[in-house]
Amino acid sequence: MSNDNTVGDRWSHHRDLDTFLDQREKLLAKAETEEDRQGWSRLLLHHAVDFASKICGEEVIKDAYGSAIEGDRQDALDKIARRLSVVQSIYSPFDKLETPGSLWSAMSEVRAIANGDEPKLFAKLDGRRRRYRLALTKLRALEWEAYLKALGVGSVERRARITVAYGYEWDTIYRWGDDIKSTLGADRVDTALRQAVLLHKHDMGKMLTGESSWEEALKADGLKHRKEMGFSVVPG
Template identity: 30%
Template sequence: MRTTLGDLLADISVEKERILSLDGGEEQQVAAADLLRKSMFFIHKLLGVEVLQAALGSVDENDPEAVLKVAAARISIFAGLFYQIPEDAASPMKVVEEAAAISNGDAPQMFAKFSDTKVKDRVIRAKFRAHVWAAYLKASGMPAMQAERRVEDAFGYPWETIRKGWTRDVGAALDEVYRSFALNLAKVTGAAGRPNWEQAEIAHQRTIDTHATNDMLDWEIALRLDGQRFIRALNANAKRR
């Protein structure tokens, strides 16, 4: 994947024409969805992390009502992409309406539980995030063993377990196109950053020694949060057994 804005825009334009020449069906749908993901990366490069973070704002993860309201507000931003496209039952704005209704006390409809099957989707996706983080850190120049240790620390499992057992779990549950795109994007964004890992390691050790989160780097906080989400998903799944 090329990463300069000019190259990305040129690639998007060429791919758009190719997609429009297709006769519809699954091939066109898959290609269009992939192009939309690439276009999102173009927006990411154009606006930058700070602007995107400001647009999303923050939320208290311990306040379920606030989480739903903020989620609805965030999805509504991206729902504008589909302006003038006829809505159906799975349209982004339907998700916004569902989240808003639940946060205001209404019973879920779209998000209603379909059966008593013990679904481990959240656990699987959280496991996949461990692989995404490893790809990102290694692509950014962090030595492989150091990157794997950071993932171990965040997710609470040995790297061999993550590499072998979790790879099987993720491969069986998540779409290959989605996995490939997410991993490639992690590698591209990691390579684009390339921080000074010697300084980062010093800051990391200082954080461990002092338990001070204000010394942590942005990526380090995000990695820790993903690890915490995995533990919560794992515990929630265990309670349903």
């Protein structure tokens, strides 16, 4: 990188930092309750981390993140633990060691599981038999209905596409709503469906799954549901 570009980047970073500091005061001043303040603080922290990432540069972030997980579950757990250690440093002044709910305890748990221990923090909660992952895949089907409707896709076509992707008749998929709400909560489901409608202005495929188009993303979501159900059939 040339010196001119380096100087330009520094000026740009200084400008972005000034903007961030100004916005921080304005946003926190808007908080009327403790819940509001926590929400704005989380948003500000997201922006601060994004700013730090830009300062480091894509190459540094890529190297720190590490290679793709291609090995077994132990390899995956080891890499997740290393990545959590970076995230944990953000909260280090308040993230108490080995305190339930802390990122440090989560990182320690992942490392313990990777080395053969039974999960403790991540063990299944007593008395809960709801299939959370399955509910999420079902919710995505209803999100697709809301998204494609907002996109202007006719009811016959959009429901046919969802049916093909998920492998169920539309009447069955439509009735998933009550089951999903009992597992995830009505507020979460309603919020997800409202957001799906707003996403019609963008490419839901790229934003949510990284696929090249919403058609491919829908197929990928249907396949994810089938796998969660234990099916081996790949949608056409």
